[in-house]
Amino acid sequence: MCPPEHFTVEYVINPWMDTSTPVDVELALKQWERLRETLVDLGHTVHVLPPRAGLPDMVFAANGGFVVDGTVYGARFKYPQRAAEAAAHREFYEAQGWTYVAPSEVNEGEGDFAYLPDAYGGTILAGYGFRTEPAAHAQAQDVLGRPAVSLRLVDPRFYHLDTALAALDDRTVTYFPGAFSPASQRVLRQLFPDAVLADEADALAFGLNLVGDGRHVVLNDEASGMAARVAAAGYVPVPVELSELKKGGGSVKCCVAELRH
Structure with a gap:
């Protein structure tokens, strides 16, 4: 995770951003710290990446790479x-001793990649359409040695998966x-009939931008409907x-890059 010390909305690169809406950095830091504390209280180890001035979106640490079995696709x-x-993300991973592979294709890390180790022997779900290029899906597959399923x-x-x-x-x-496109919906139905x-x-409440650890589901507190859905499915919702x-x-999820050993 990376604290939002320099967080602001000074440009527009997705439909949610509005440069005319002020950002309360102090409140953003308090909310971020509460998320970090929540993850730690649930038993997870959280590494903190130092923020850098001039990079206001660095708080969205999930976009800096995609890690599977100790290998990082940058x-x-x-x-x-x-x-x-x-x-900045590469320096962190290399300092920690992770195997880092620099990409040649446009991709935004876990923004557009998800990994399910027990689904079909280990499956990468890979999004495209707005940020990550489809060619990056093949590159991630080669680097990480897991099949990648492209979803439009x-x-x-x-804009991100x-x-x-x-x-x-x-x-x-x-x-x-x-x-998702109709074809990608069909793929998802086939692969995950019990989703x-x-x-x-x-989705509009960012209820799908969550972190699940198999029991707890940490999600945006505005997504009360999503919290009810995951509770009905047997998980414990943890709103923040x-x-x-x-x-x-x-x-x-945007704030959390998952480190999979």
Whole structure:
């Protein structure tokens, strides 16, 4: 995770951003810290990446890479405003001794990649349509040695896969069908017939931008409908307030890069 010390909305690269809406940095920091504390209280180890001035979106740490079994497929951001973030993430991973593979294709890390280790022997779900290029899916597959399933996003409000789909545990997903093309919806139905289906209200509340550990589901507190759905499916919802970071187009999952050993 990376604290939002420099967080602001000074440019527009997704439909949620509005430069005329002020950001309360102090509140953003308090909300971020509460999310960090929540993860620690649930038993997780949280590493903190130092923020850098001039990179206001660095708080969305999930976009800096995609990790499977100790190997990191690095990020290459679509927009120049975020390009320098990739180097900061690379320095972190290499300092920690992770195997880092620099990408040649545009991709935004876990923003457009999800991993389910127990689904079909280990499966990468890979989004495209707005940020990550489809060629990056093949590259991630080669680097990480896991099959990648390409899913086309068609609604610009859900510009990253992690705004429309999430792993609840190692084999179960939740997703909003309307964010995907008809063909991708068919693929998801075939692969995950027991998925927890979300509706548009859940997705617009960033309810799918969540972190699940197999039992707990940490999600935006505005997504009360989504909390009820995951509870009905047998998980324990853990709501957190992230109203300030939502102004940048992100929520819980955007703030968390998962380190899979």
